[in-house]
Amino acid sequence: MRGQDEPTLVIRGATVIDGTGAAARPGTSIVVRGDRIEWLGPDGSPNVPRSPDVAIDAAGAAVIPGLIDAHVHLSSDPGAEGWRQRTEGALGEWLRGGVTGVRDMAGDARAIRPLAEAVDAGEVEGPKIDFTAIVAGPGFFVDPRARASSAGIEPGEAPWARAVEPGSDIEAIVEAAAATGATGVKAYALVDPELLARIATAAHRRGLKVWSHATVFPTRPSEAVSSGVDVLSHAGYLVWEGSPPTLEYTERGNGNYMGVPPDDRAVGAALEAMAANGTMLDATVALMARIVGRGDNGQLRADWTYEIVRRAHEAGVDVVAGTDFPAAPGSPPSIHEELAVLVEKVGLTPLDAIEAATRNGARAIGIEGDYGTIEPGKVANLVILDADPLTDIRNTTRIRAVIKDGEVVDPAR
Numbered sequence: 001m002r003g004q005d006e007p008t009l010v011i012r013g014a015t016v017i018d019g020t021g022a023a024a025r026p027g028t029s030i031v032v033r034g035d036r037i038e039w040l041g042p043d044g045s046p047n048v049p050r051s052p053d054v055a056i057d058a059a060g061a062a063v064i065p066g067l068i069d070a071h072v073h074l075s076s077d078p079g080a081e082g083w084r085q086r087t088e089g090a091l092g093e094w095l096r097g098g099v100t101g102v103r104d105m106a107g108d109a110r111a112i113r114p115l116a117e118a119v120d121a122g123e124v125e126g127p128k129i130d131f132t133a134i135v136a137g138p139g140f141f142v143d144p145r146a147r148a149s150s151a152g153i154e155p156g157e158a159p160w161a162r163a164v165e166p167g168s169d170i171e172a173i174v175e176a177a178a179a180t181g182a183t184g185v186k187a188y189a190l191v192d193p194e195l196l197a198r199i200a201t202a203a204h205r206r207g208l209k210v211w212s213h214a215t216v217f218p219t220r221p222s223e224a225v226s227s228g229v230d231v232l233s234h235a236g237y238l239v240w241e242g243s244p245p246t247l248e249y250t251e252r253g254n255g256n257y258m259g260v261p262p263d264d265r266a267v268g269a270a271l272e273a274m275a276a277n278g279t280m281l282d283a284t285v286a287l288m289a290r291i292v293g294r295g296d297n298g299q300l301r302a303d304w305t306y307e308i309v310r311r312a313h314e315a316g317v318d319v320v321a322g323t324d325f326p327a328a329p330g331s332p333p334s335i336h337e338e339l340a341v342l343v344e345k346v347g348l349t350p351l352d353a354i355e356a357a358t359r360n361g362a363r364a365i366g367i368e369g370d371y372g373t374i375e376p377g378k379v380a381n382l383v384i385l386d387a388d389p390l391t392d393i394r395n396t397t398r399i400r401a402v403i404k405d406g407e408v409v410d411p412a413r
Helices: 083-096 109-120 138-142 144-148 170-179 193-205 221-227 235-242 265-277 285-290 298-315 334-346 350-356 359-365 393-397
Strands: 008-016 025-033 036-042 054-057 062-065 067-072 099-104 128-136 161-163 184-187 209-213 231-233 280-282 382-385 399-404
Touching: 008 382, 067 334, 067 359, 083 099, 083 109, 083 399, 099 359, 109 128, 128 138, 128 170, 138 144, 138 161, 161 170, 170 193, 184 193, 193 209, 193 221, 209 359, 221 231, 221 235, 221 265, 231 235, 235 265, 235 298, 265 298, 280 359, 285 298, 285 334, 298 334, 334 350, 334 393, 350 359, 350 393, 382 393
Parallel strands: 008 054, 008 062, 067 099, 099 128, 128 161, 128 184, 184 209, 209 231, 231 280
Antiparallel strands: 008 025, 025 036, 062 382, 382 399
16 A cells, blocks of 8 residues: 555546547546556545645646657667767657657667666656667677677677577576666567577566567568567568568568558468467557658558558557657657557557557556556556547647656656
């Protein structure tokens, strides 16, 4: 039982969209004690304290869970001049823009772990940070990003960025990844199906999530699913289910989008396998909209991606909202753009899109026991909106207030 001397915050008169996929609940009060939601229910209930420490009148407002961007990159090159200052500034903007959690998808743990700990301690304003340790075949570690995030260490030997091959001691590699503070292990490229299955088994045994590109060459999407991967990233890469595998991982964005239509039988079977296995899809659809003019097949790739995400959702695959690109300084966080594309291009309902950026984001990270929905016992990460996002998903940018860990975020910082 939570201490009765902890500060209480009450939000009254709200329309609550709780992130579970349930219908909106008008005329609802939320009672927060300390950093947790203690109760929610009808306005006027005797469960609502009459004299809380903080009271917010949310009449006419909608309340959604704090948003989770499940695909960001904070520390690819932390050695760059001014990196920490710029990153702290971006994190503050994201928080004030409604983002209370992020999943960092590969970087330098020497930089990101202290940053995550500083956020947890309240020393830095920003969303909760969970991060990954990357694994890939040795051929990947010529990539300049991998070298920058492992500066001073032989490429492929950093505990958060390890080269793997069939003879590798996978148990030791996973143990070292866990010691960095990573929440999950991410497979990037040049990992065969048998090796990926070994990685997934070892990571799950250690309590880590397993994340992967939708294809990690030569492993096809369906093989990644059967290996036990929890989340596949970049929906457009599912096109490789219908194409011959290749070891040219840098060609991953140049799939045969003309020759492998979204209704391809092999791709459809992969979606069915994802749904059956509970494999989630980190879609990154706004990224496709952003780079539509890049290359000869940009529009075709974008349209293919929108359609495959729609089909995945209809097949019962849980879609996760992630961006993979930062917003310009002073602009709303990119997750709002992802939500808009999921609704306007893919065809999800606003309710489904909000679930993708709340409960599904928390489940992708493995923190759904504490985060992602507005329910008693959960951490009080909330966003109060001045307009209904169910009538227009772009209303998620109309933020009146953000609450993180039970405290109202100062909008002026």
